[in-house]
Amino acid sequence: MGKYAPVIKTAECGSMTRAAQTMGYTQPSLGYIINNIENELGVKIFYRDQRGVTLTEAGVGLLEIMRQIEAMEMRLQEAARVSKWELLRVGIFSDVAAQWMPGILEAFYEAYPDVVVKLEQESCYLNGELDVKEHKLDCCFFIGQCPPGMESFPLYEDPYYLVVEEKSYLASLKEVSVWDVVGKYQFIPTNESFDMGSTIHEIYQLFARFSRLDFQPQENQMAIALVEKGLGITVLPGLTLIDLIPNRAVKIIPLKDRLTRTVSLLCPRESERSHLTEVFLRLTQQRVDAWRTAQKSKSL
Numbered sequence: 001m002g003k004y005a006p007v008i009k010t011a012e013c014g015s016m017t018r019a020a021q022t023m024g025y026t027q028p029s030l031g032y033i034i035n036n037i038e039n040e041l042g043v044k045i046f047y048r049d050q051r052g053v054t055l056t057e058a059g060v061g062l063l064e065i066m067r068q069i070e071a072m073e074m075r076l077q078e079a080a081r082v083s084k085w086e087l088l089r090v091g092i093f094s095d096v097a098a099q100w101m102p103g104i105l106e107a108f109y110e111a112y113p114d115v116v117v118k119l120e121q122e123s124c125y126l127n128g129e130l131d132v133k134e135h136k137l138d139c140c141f142f143i144g145q146c147p148p149g150m151e152s153f154p155l156y157e158d159p160y161y162l163v164v165e166e167k168s169y170l171a172s173l174k175e176v177s178v179w180d181v182v183g184k185y186q187f188i189p190t191n192e193s194f195d196m197g198s199t200i201h202e203i204y205q206l207f208a209r210f211s212r213l214d215f216q217p218q219e220n221q222m223a224i225a226l227v228e229k230g231l232g233i234t235v236l237p238g239l240t241l242i243d244l245i246p247n248r249a250v251k252i253i254p255l256k257d258r259l260t261r262t263v264s265l266l267c268p269r270e271s272e273r274s275h276l277t278e279v280f281l282r283l284t285q286q287r288v289d290a291w292r293t294a295q296k297s298k299s300l
Helices: 005-012 014-023 027-041 057-081 092-098 101-111 125-134 201-209 218-228 240-244 275-299
Strands: 046-050 054-055 087-090 114-121 139-143 150-165 234-237 250-254 260-268
Touching: 005 014, 005 027, 005 054, 014 027, 014 054, 054 057, 057 218, 087 092, 087 125, 087 275, 092 101, 092 114, 092 218, 092 240, 101 114, 125 139, 125 150, 125 260, 139 275, 150 201, 150 240, 150 275, 201 234, 218 234, 218 240, 218 250, 234 240, 260 275
Parallel strands: 087 114, 087 139
Antiparallel strands: 046 054, 139 260, 150 234, 150 250, 150 260
């Protein structure tokens, strides 16, 4: 409630008694507030009589300005609410967004319904790291070793799989080594293949030496579609494949190499973390644990 709200409400009600009741004041208190505003401005805003109050000529002109000031005050309060301590900025990538974020946000908003959570899609893992370092993000989901001066909280060990056409000879195998297929099959790179913080980047470099075609990096869905048509093979993590594989004519095969990526939440050091970041970290750990348990139950 802004400074001029009592004047505006009194003008709308045409009565100090009704305005006081609406705003939760006593009538003497409301009268005192309005008198102070009139004295401050040096003009009379209301005529008062037994029937109520009416605006003076000066009051009519001032009322519109007061409404504008109140609107600006509301905008100011809104901007203040979305401040450093009321805004949580989280860097995500698509796997996390699909599998974990709905549950995490549900739990977070139960505890902090008025906090704004801004999700920033990171094009590569390095971008997330730099944004946390530069305080553009409060935390981010991350793959790789923890950078100096920061803290990384492991959440899930995500295995990589070979993805092949359903009719391929490889589809009949229970597991395959990357070295068994390098130079024998066209590798279809995804965006992660060009992320230097990713294990797939190393795999891509192995295949690129023997590649006959210049495949540009593809979104995961497009990579799966190209594999489905027999145009090559690719390697993707299990978290990514959960939503991509159903109803596609492809087969995923475990890798003998046991390649994995550790999905973590990357945060500033404890002394630099906000309370909201601490809450988000705790809820994320709880929800990912619950998700992992649910996934195990599905596989039984």
